[in-house]
Amino acid sequence: MAILEANGLTKRFGGLLANEDVTVKIEEGSITAVIGPNGAGKTTFFNMVTGFYEPDGGDVILDGKSIKGLRPDQIAERGITRTFQNIRLFKEMTALENVMVGTHSRLSAGLLGILFNTKKVRQEEEKARVEAYKLMEYVGIEHIANEAAGSLPYGLQRRLEIARALATNPKIILLDEPAAGMNPRETVEMTDFIRKLKQELNLTIILIEHDMKLVMGLSEYIHVLDYGKKIAEGTPEQIRNNPKVIEAYLGKSATEAS
Amino acid sequence: MEMNLLKNKEVPLLFTVLWIAVFSGALYSLDKSVIAFMGVLFSIILVYYTKGSNLIRFALGAAVLLLIIPLVAGDNRYYMEVATQVGIYVAMALGLNIVVGFAGLLDLGYVAFFAAGAYAYAIFTTSQANEFIPGDFFPLSGEWFWPFLIIGLIVAAIFGILLGLPVLRVKGDYLAIVTLGFGEIIRIVFNNLDKPINITNGPQGITPIPAPELLGIKMGTPFYFYFIVLFVIAFIVLANVRFEHSRLGRAWIAVREDELAAQSMGISLLNTKLAAFATGASFAGIVGVIFAAKQTFVDPTSFTMNESIAILVMVILGGSGSIPGVVLGAAFVTVLQVQLLKEFSNFLHGLQQSGLINLPSQLDPSKFQRLVFGVILVLVALYRPNGLIPAKRKKDDIDSIKQSKHFGEQQGILAKVAGRK
Numbered sequence: 001m002a003i004l005e006a007n008g009l010t011k012r013f014g015g016l017l018a019n020e021d022v023t024v025k026i027e028e029g030s031i032t033a034v035i036g037p038n039g040a041g042k043t044t045f046f047n048m049v050t051g052f053y054e055p056d057g058g059d060v061i062l063d064g065k066s067i068k069g070l071r072p073d074q075i076a077e078r079g080i081t082r083t084f085q086n087i088r089l090f091k092e093m094t095a096l097e098n099v100m101v102g103t104h105s106r107l108s109a110g111l112l113g114i115l116f117n118t119k120k121v122r123q124e125e126e127k128a129r130v131e132a133y134k135l136m137e138y139v140g141i142e143h144i145a146n147e148a149a150g151s152l153p154y155g156l157q158r159r160l161e162i163a164r165a166l167a168t169n170p171k172i173i174l175l176d177e178p179a180a181g182m183n184p185r186e187t188v189e190m191t192d193f194i195r196k197l198k199q200e201l202n203l204t205i206i207l208i209e210h211d212m213k214l215v216m217g218l219s220e221y222i223h224v225l226d227y228g229k230k231i232a233e234g235t236p237e238q239i240r241n242n243p244k245v246i247e248a249y250l251g252k253s254a255t256e257a258s
Numbered sequence: 259m260e261m262n263l264l265k266n267k268e269v270p271l272l273f274t275v276l277w278i279a280v281f282s283g284a285l286y287s288l289d290k291s292v293i294a295f296m297g298v299l300f301s302i303i304l305v306y307y308t309k310g311s312n313l314i315r316f317a318l319g320a321a322v323l324l325l326i327i328p329l330v331a332g333d334n335r336y337y338m339e340v341a342t343q344v345g346i347y348v349a350m351a352l353g354l355n356i357v358v359g360f361a362g363l364l365d366l367g368y369v370a371f372f373a374a375g376a377y378a379y380a381i382f383t384t385s386q387a388n389e390f391i392p393g394d395f396f397p398l399s400g401e402w403f404w405p406f407l408i409i410g411l412i413v414a415a416i417f418g419i420l421l422g423l424p425v426l427r428v429k430g431d432y433l434a435i436v437t438l439g440f441g442e443i444i445r446i447v448f449n450n451l452d453k454p455i456n457i458t459n460g461p462q463g464i465t466p467i468p469a470p471e472l473l474g475i476k477m478g479t480p481f482y483f484y485f486i487v488l489f490v491i492a493f494i495v496l497a498n499v500r501f502e503h504s505r506l507g508r509a510w511i512a513v514r515e516d517e518l519a520a521q522s523m524g525i526s527l528l529n530t531k532l533a534a535f536a537t538g539a540s541f542a543g544i545v546g547v548i549f550a551a552k553q554t555f556v557d558p559t560s561f562t563m564n565e566s567i568a569i570l571v572m573v574i575l576g577g578s579g580s581i582p583g584v585v586l587g588a589a590f591v592t593v594l595q596v597q598l599l600k601e602f603s604n605f606l607h608g609l610q611q612s613g614l615i616n617l618p619s620q621l622d623p624s625k626f627q628r629l630v631f632g633v634i635l636v637l638v639a640l641y642r643p644n645g646l647i648p649a650k651r652k653k654d655d656i657d658s659i660k661q662s663k664h665f666g667e668q669q670g671i672l673a674k675v676a677g678r679k
Contacts, residue, residue, distance in 0.1 A: 050522060072521035081522060088519035090512050094651050101512045103670065105524030107505045111533060114504040115497055125504070126662055131669040133659045138672060146653040168524055169670045200675045 003028040003063060003204050004080075004172055009048050010057035011041075011228075018044040020228045021058070026172070031198055031205045033215045035239075036225035037248055042208045043085060045225065046174050049206075050082050051075040062172075077105045079171035083161045083178065085208075091150025095141065095160050098149045099132035102167025132167060139163040139193075155186050159193075166201070173197070175207040179214050187211055191218050216240065224248065274308045277301050278322060285337075286330040292601050295337055298327060299344070299589065306582055323488060328481065338480035342552065344592045345487035346545055351572040351588035352494045352581070353541030358570065359579030359649065360507060361534035362514025363426070364434040366566050367441020371539035373448060373561035374417045375410035375546025379403070380464040380556045381457065389456040400471035406547050407490070414543020415536040417444075422535035426528060429517075441566055449558040463557025467550050483552050490548065494541050498581050501537070503652055510534050511579075568595070571631060575638055577645025586646055591631075599624045 004026040011019040019041045026032050034042050047053040049060055051072040060068050067075055081102075090098050107128055109121045136142040139159050144152060149160060158178060165173055178194065179187045191214050197203050209215050215222065216236045224232040224239060226248040232239060239245055281297030288294055305318045331337035350372060357365045381387050383406070387396035425436050452460030469478030470486065477486070501507045509530045512520040517527060550556050568591065576587020603624040609615050638645070659665065668675065 052518065052521075071526070072518075073524050073526045076522050076524035084519065088516045090515040090519065092515060092649070092651065093508070093511060094653065096654050097508055097651060101508050101520070101523050101525070104505060104509055104512075106670070109505040111506065111537065114500050114506055117500055121504070127664050127667075127669060128505075129654060130659055130662050130664045130667075131672070133654075133656070134665075134668075134672055135670070138675070142656075145656060148651070164523065166671050201671055202674055203671075 002026060004049070004206075005061040006045070006049060006058065007061065008058035009045065009055050009060070011044050011048055011053055012056050017228045019048065019055075019225075022225065022228075022230050023058075024223050024230070024233075026204060026206060027221070028171075028204055029198065029202050030221060031194065031207070031219050033219035033222045034206065034208050034225060035210075035212075035215055035222060039227075040225040040248075041228040042225055043176060044228075046082060046176055046206075046208065049075075050080055050174060073105070076168055076170075079169075080174065081165040081168045081170040081172070082174040083158075083165055083176055085176040085180065087154075087157045087161055089149040089157055089161060089164070091148065093149055094146050095149050095152065096129070096132055096136065096145040098160060098164050099135055099167045100128050102135075102164045103128045103131060104168075106169060132163075135163045135166055136160075139166070154181060158182075158190070162193075162197075166197075170203070172204040172206065175205065175209075177208055177210065179209060179211050187214055190214070194218060268309050269304055269307045271308055271310050271314065274301065274304045274318065277304055278318075278326065282326045282330045292597065295331065295340070295597075296593070298322070298330070299341075299593065302589075303586060328484065332481055335480055338484050340593070340597055342480050342483045342487050343596055344589050345484065345491055346549060346552075347569065347572060347592045348585050348588040349487065349491050349494050349545045350542055350569050351576070351584045352491070352498055353538045353545070354569050354573050355498065355538075355579065355581070355584045356501065356510070356541070357534050357538035358573050359584065360502070360510040360514065361531060362510075363531060363534060364430070364437070365535075365538070366434050366438035366563070366570065367421075367444070368437075368538070368542060368569055369561045369563070369565040370421070370441045370444035371414040371417055371542035372546040372549070372565070373444060373558075374414045374539075375543030376550040376556045376560070377448060377458060377464075377546075378410050378413045378543070379406045379547040379550045380467050382406075383468050384464050384466065386456075386459055386464050389459075397468070400468035400476065400551075403468075403470035403547070403551055404472070407544050410543040410547035411540040412543075414546065415540040417543075418536040418539025419532055421539075422532045426531045426535065438563065438566075442563060445558050445561050448561070458558075461557060463555055465555040467554045467556065469554070470551055478554075480552075483548065486548060490544055494544075495581065495585075497537075497541075502581065506530075506533060568631075571635060575635065575645060577647045577649055579649035580645060580647050583645045583647035583649065590646075594630065594634075595627060599627060599630065 002025040006022060006024045009019050009022045022045060034045060036042050044053065048055045051070050055068060059066050062078060062080065067078060090101060107124050109124055113121045133142060133145060136145055139162060141156055141159050141163065144156060152160065179190045182190060194205060195218060198205055219236060222234060222236060222239045223230055224245050231244045231248060232242045278301045281294050281301060284291060284294035285298055301322055302319060305315055305322065308315055308318065327341060354365065354368050357363050382396060383398045383402055385397050388394060421440055425433065425440060428436055448458045449461055451458040469476050471477065509525045512523065512525055513527060513530050521527060572588040572591045573584050575591060576585065577583025603622050606617055606623065610617050
């Protein structure tokens with residue numbers, strides 16, 4: 001059953017059609033890639049699914065219910081979380097605190113509870129701290145728990161961002177270029193890691209990526225966008241041989257030459 | 259070398275104790291020695307950086323504030339007045355620290371909430387309230403001061419939410435301008451709300467506001483206000499400390515650092531910002547009540563934009579988001595404002611009267627307050643851009659996390675791993 005459906009999503013920025021009638025179905029527990037040349041509208045698509053942009057047309061359906069028009073925080077609460085193309089950590093906070101922020105909507109402490117430091121609040125905090133630390137262990141970065149997030153090396157920041165996203169206890173995680181700026185060895189590690197997320201946590205993963213080796217090796221299904229429109233979908237094998245996709249990436253003469 | 263000492267909290271205990279002894283002794287024997295008084299105030303900073311357990315430092319700080327200052331300066335109205343004024347600004351700056359320092363919302367109209375608290379107490383404890391409430395229930399007596407600390411808090415918090423709802427739709431520079439506008443609007447409304455119904459008595463202001471009263475004792479002298487302010491600061495510091503490392507505090511800082519990422523973590527921007535606004539406002543409200551009772555008179559001129567800016571300067575100078583920093587910043591700016599420049603001009607006047615120098619009145623240092631502020635701010639921006647004591651996140655004790663009784667449990671998404679194995 002499809003856990004997430006985008007039906008005919010359209011987004012206009014002035015005269016530019018960033019997404020036009022994009023329809024995508026995502027199966028529960030799958031790894032799906034959204035690919036396309038620069039400016040194809042991949043991130044716009046992510047932004048509509050996560051509520052950062054309100055679609056001009058179409059609908060987003062999570063578990064059979066429309067989530068269109070909800071705010072990003074409401075969508076996050078319903079189980080869709082994301083990472084960002086240009087890492088967005090809370091730089092001044094420690095790494096552990098970053099992950100703890102992810103538990104926000106599952107905690108209940110309010111102004112008065114915190115002010116009077118009630119037993120309930122203390123307990124909730126302790127649990128959240130433990131959970132955050134164990135998530136860091138799971139992601140393999142517990143050794144930097146007390147470092148300021150902004151001072152971490154790039155690869156660790158990527159992992160921390162994923163740990164933080166996992167702390168929201170999501171059903172679906174959207175990864176926007178998780179391997180951007182990584183060397184081949186790090187990319188392989190990231191590939192294995194994403195596969196582990198799917199297998200062990202039963203997560204539904206949607207990713208945007210330019211590294212074709214990662215995309216082809218990892219994803220079960222691929223959607224291709226070009227100039228805001230979906231031009232193809234299919235298994236990696238189908239996409240690899242799709243003339244429209246080759247044309248979008250390499251130009252028309254490339255298809256003729258082959 | 260000196261910086262190193264400060265950074266590592268390594269002032270020897272003996273030195274601090276000696277310092278306190280020397281300056282409090284000096285303050286006691288030399289009447290009205292400004293240097294001695296400064297020295298005593300400075301000892302609080304020394305205590306903060308003294309080597310030793312938290313308990314020792316806490317005890318030392320409490321001894322200076324609760325015993326030494328009232329004992330050696332208690333009979334001097336002027337010093338208690340200055341100390342009280344420092345306290346009032348410390349409390350306000352700590353409130354603004356939640357809005358600006360934690361949540362990163364540049365609020366230039368903060369003094370409006372201070373005004374709300376002050377007017378709430380002023381209106382109902384004078385006959386002013388009879389002007390618009392039928393019957394003859396007012397004025398309330400000074401015993402009402404204590405419940406009004408809470409009422410002022412609530413009134414200001416409501417002001418904060420009402421103001422925040424429209425204002426928090428904009429951010430950054432726009433927020434600064436809009437809050438500045440709203441701050442002025444509130445002052446002007448108070449200035450004009452003497453007709454058609456006389457609520458605030460307009461530019462004439464409201465007087466006589468009664469001093470606090472407890473069990474029949476009138477507490478109208480700076481000596482009493484000093485303790486009241488100290489009590490309120492203790493409460494506000496405690497609140498700041500608790501909020502800083504809580505679910506809400508993390509949400510505030512997350513919003514400050516990156517709104518988009520905060521939202522995708524499930525943090526509601528509007529609720530989080532409103533909570534910051536209301537909390538900051540409510541602290542200003544409490545201080546407003548104290549201010550009204552201390553001055554026995556309020557009028558709109560006490561709540562100008564300059565006040566808002568002065569409080570903001572305290573926060574930024576001390577270290578936005580840093581509790582000790584903000585306390586230091588507020589104390590420093592207030593002392594500079596009410597004492598140092600004034601003393602310096604008195605000193606020059608003295609020289610002039612004895613004929614040593616000829617100082618035209620335009621060059622009177624107390625007229626250069628803004629200039630001195632500006633120079634200090636520029637220097638801080640150049641050499642300590644994060645403030646005198648920059649904010650720092652507390653490190654967590656990893657061992658205690660591992661020893662937690664919850665460490666064996668699988669929570670959140672990790673429960674699924676356990677389920678599958």
